[in-house]
Amino acid sequence: MSEPMTMMEPKRDSEQIHPTGVYPVVMAGGSGTRFWPLSRQHLPKQFLKMGGEDSLIVSTMKRLDALAPWSGRYIVAGEQHASLLKEHCPELPPQNLLIEPCARNTAPCVALAAQHIFQQDPQGIMILLPADHHIQNIPAFQRALTVAVEGAREGKILTLGIVPTRAETGYGYIHYAGGGIVNQSRLAVSKFVEKPPKSIAEQYLASGEYLWNSGVFVFSVQRILKEFQTQLPKLAMAMSKVGEALAQHDLNRYQQVLDQAFLEIRAVSIDVGIMEGADHIEVIPLDVGWSDVGHWGALHEVHKADAQHNILLGHPKHLALDAQHITVQSEKFTAVVGIDDLVVVNTDEATLVCAQDRVQDVRSIVEYLKEQGLKNLT
């Protein structure tokens, strides 16, 4: 794709000139069983380094340095991860950590964040982001968001769509009208589609008219509040009470109505609850080396493998002897001999040895452990 018009060189946060009125909201509610045994119920993926220098949540926050000061950034998460989040992001103002009383998928979280941001800046532009993705070309990602912010100021909803590199069945897709990725940074969305079967994913890839759904959305707080009123009126009603309590600085009542709201409302994702039914959505195609780091196999998208296609993380002397396409994650020395296409993960509490083409089944191990009364290992 072409370079977007607006440029913004990333600088350190302290000396950053931020665009005004931009409010990133990071969704950090994920539980992430697919990186078991490294990820655990009490330590989901967003808190792991996945071989990088920073945890995924810290990397996500650093990518926002060019876009908003810490006072304008929000994180939504469950109570059980609040202390970990404070540890990983000590710069986040305490009032910007929004705790969901219980898990209700993403739409209620967005509605909650919208109430907070509306109180802070009724003209605000929200950037919705997952906490646990990997992005290689950060300046290009930041430029795309700046373009998206412009569109949001015009009242549009914008999303970042990743130019697909393979017929992936693990992602949702975005079909855009017109066909062919041309020299345009903003394209009209025709429809959102769920994770497709292999044959359909292959058609999508061949057509050149589909992008991967990155889960990043940009919109004004006013537009999203309107969408909630139209598409999810019960949720909007419940959340407006939360907004009232916020406006009155009544923290007791805030907690009361928030708890009540989450108790009543149904779980629904922002994609299904709002995006699929909204008009005038635009997508910005993006080719930045993106991965949702969705399972152990995705480490190949995040790390450079060696000449034998092995990724050996943790102990500096891991040995892969006559072994290719091996992923090892272990702080302890690990030797793999005479076998290909394997993921080996070792922690203080458990060991995983899994065929590369079976990494999606790691979730079923967590199910097995629950059935066997070994919840402490999940």
Add this chain to the structure above:
Amino acid sequence: MSEPMTMMEPKRDSEQIHPTGVYPVVMAGGSGTRFWPLSRQHLPKQFLKMGGEDSLIVSTMKRLDALAPWSGRYIVAGEQHASLLKEHCPELPPQNLLIEPCARNTAPCVALAAQHIFQQDPQGIMILLPADHHIQNIPAFQRALTVAVEGAREGKILTLGIVPTRAETGYGYIHYAGGGIVNQSRLAVSKFVEKPPKSIAEQYLASGEYLWNSGVFVFSVQRILKEFQTQLPKLAMAMSKVGEALAQHDLNRYQQVLDQAFLEIRAVSIDVGIMEGADHIEVIPLDVGWSDVGHWGALHEVHKADAQHNILLGHPKHLALDAQHITVQSEKFTAVVGIDDLVVVNTDEATLVCAQDRVQDVRSIVEYLKEQGLKNLT
């Protein structure tokens, strides 16, 4: 094979009626890198349980309960394993633990034990046994040794030969004269042969004239001393000084001449140094479920696998999901998903993932670790 004539039901040591003048000598000098990372320099195979109730050395000693009291049993080992041996075998009289000053293979150890036993009983019969083998049918094994002891009293050297069940290339073989295993418990040995290549091993198996060399030998102390004088005269000379010091109860001189002897003599196995050159050796064919437990693949000879041919040891809930012919040894929960023919071993310090047909290469990992300056992991 047929049942030998002599029967002896095994009883507990305390109430045991032992044949008189029988002196088992257990060779416990092995270092065993092939069970890395479970076996280590400071913890060789003989001290491991290998999934059984007892360590291999303890199982070996228990099998001798029917044959000799503890006062008649000897263990030969290196200084570095003395304290572990005392821990595993607290019943062994301290003077029956013979410490080799340095590793010189088995012949010098046998010569040393012969001096000790000659002092204790010049008419004694020695039973030479490795410390780290597995035997399933213990009464049959004990009966065979009783038959061997009779032969040794006639001045013969006897060995136990295992009826081969496959064309194994990891064992030495014994060819016996006459051909065909008939209703005989003692057969004349024609020759000892080293570990053969696969094609030769297949010929051996098909011929029915070969047995596996178990490393168990039975002979009188007088016969073996004579063999040493004839075949290894320098060793015999050096060791006779050790015997003199013993006879004089001069412990200082004992240690001095022993150290000197081991310093001077060349390393040679009892098989090569004595057995291959001795006349009138007999072999007792034995079909008792024997294994030298020589590598991780041999666990299949020691343990009953489950319906998926998996052997899962350590944690009681190991999971093998769509995985067959898997061997797991780990105290921590281990999940193996979507892969066959694998050995997975996990200890507090290292992890091994090895193809079943590459278990012989585990030794090269230990070499690698030494090269990399990670001797603490060997």
